[in-house]
Amino acid sequence: MTSIQIIFLLAAAGTLAAGVFVVSSPKILHAALWLIVSLFGIAIMFALLQANFFAVIQVVVYIGAIAILIIFGVMLTRRIMQDTGLQLTRFWWGAALASLGIFAGLITMLSGWKAADIALPEMSSSGTTQAISQLGQALVSPDAYVLPFEAASILLVVAMIGAIYIALDRK
Amino acid sequence: MNFWNDPVNFIGQWLGGLLSGLGLAPSLVNFLLSLLGVLVLAMGSLLFTIFLIWYERKILGRIQDRLGPNRVGPFGLIQPIADMMKIFTKEYITPIGADWLPYNLAPIMAVASVLLLYAVIPFGNRMVGVDLNVGVLYLVAIGGFGILAIVMAGWSSNNKYALLGAFRVIALLVSYEVPMVLALLVPVLLSGSMGMSAIVQAQAGGFWYLFVAPLAALVFFLSSIAEVGRAPFDLIEAESEIVAGFNIEYSGLKFGFFYVAEFLHSFTVSVIFATVFLGGWQGPGAATYPLLGFVYFIVKAWIVYFVLLLFRGSLPRFRIDQMMDLNWKVLTPLSLSLVVVIALVDKLLANVSLLVRGIGLLSSSLVVGFVAVEIMRQAGAKRRREVAPAFEHREAASGSAPVQPGSGGGL
Structure with missing residues (x-):
């Protein structure tokens, strides 16, 4: 077992455990903190795949922005901090069954996937730099992803205007 | 390769040879060498903080027509060490109802979020921890951990004033991140790379981005003062309004960690400014003799730090609404339009x-x-x-x- 595999196993186990704690911890702020651990585990996955850019972006966007916003929202909501009720509903077995089914489906699908057997090619540092510029060009090129990219930006602008409208103090 | 042309790799090879001679596996030797590098960098910057505290107190004393520390040792140089010893002996008091893990993790994370920044800083030619090709983004990402440390400290202390202090600080930090990132985009645009070493290389021959894009440097400098929470943006410490801020429930070395993080962070933003806008280690003869480049680099960072201290010593505090006005009505539109203009002009003048x-x-x-x-x-x-x-x-x-x-x- 190489050191990369050891790091992968540790990071994967940590991510999954943190994910379980997100839904099972009774205090909602603890759930938010566990969510950060889980998201950081995914950043480690990106780093192991030599996708430096995605690893850093994962931290910037999810931990630096979204998680902080979630925590802010939790802290500013009244009486949410003392919420220590039971974490299970009456139909917990249904949810467990559904998630087991999805897990089994994913396992059977991925076991037949050819790409899983291919070893990761070693990438030079200039290769990763090239990958970033190719990504940037793909995002604005008409042959690639310009339409979804623009649609996403319009969606974000709409959400922003909506947020301003809701927050506006009408005199 | 000799010591004067490539000191870090020279020492690395020598130590690696020594360790391999002891019969260790090559992967273990690599691991040990990296660990040693991390330890030297982290301990070096933490010990350097002791000197920074003395320097800052001395300069602030002079600005306020005082002598500053002058009793312990020559020029009071040993004073911070005496203070450090005192803080080691203090009792830890954990408030009732504190959330144990986040409460104790927050000070460690505050220091770590500053120390991690040094991983990508090029101290000289071929003297860099990791030459990450997304170095600038890495700096921004690590800043997020600093914010997280403050959230955790403020919330887990189980104190309303700590929570209010944390809210204020986070509102400040999150807002000022916007113009800071936009100002950092200008050097990235001009050098065509997000790697710190490439940005330094692109400033060879006096093509410093301070001269080429002074407005971006100004925006970055102001917003990095705000990120550190120094005067005139020192909302973190407001004795008259929120008792002290997010760290009131911390005592002893745990408080000391926040203190060290603040001091080290204010020097670190000077280091980043020197790297990104003042050409890093560039200077006459620095490419062949990296240690000379290291000296240039520290001198440049020191000058920026001195200006930061002059700001701190001479300017009064902003009110929080004035600070938000400055950020959202001045710095953000300014840096946005600056990025657009610089991108256009740089593309037009690409071949001259x-x-x-x-x-x-x-x-x-x-x-x-x-x-x-x-x-x-x-x-x-x-x-x-x-x-x-x-x-x-x-x-x-x-x-x-x-x-x-x-x-x-x-x-």
């Missing part, structure tokens, strides 16, 4: 000589700055005109001397 390109970029920056100042001046004048009649009316009614036109309100 370096000197012409530099002059073109500089003049475009100056034009943007002039327009921004003019817009601010007119907005201020308009606001004063709106406020002034009301002031004159009130003064006349109360029978005192009339105020001079234009003295009421202000921007």
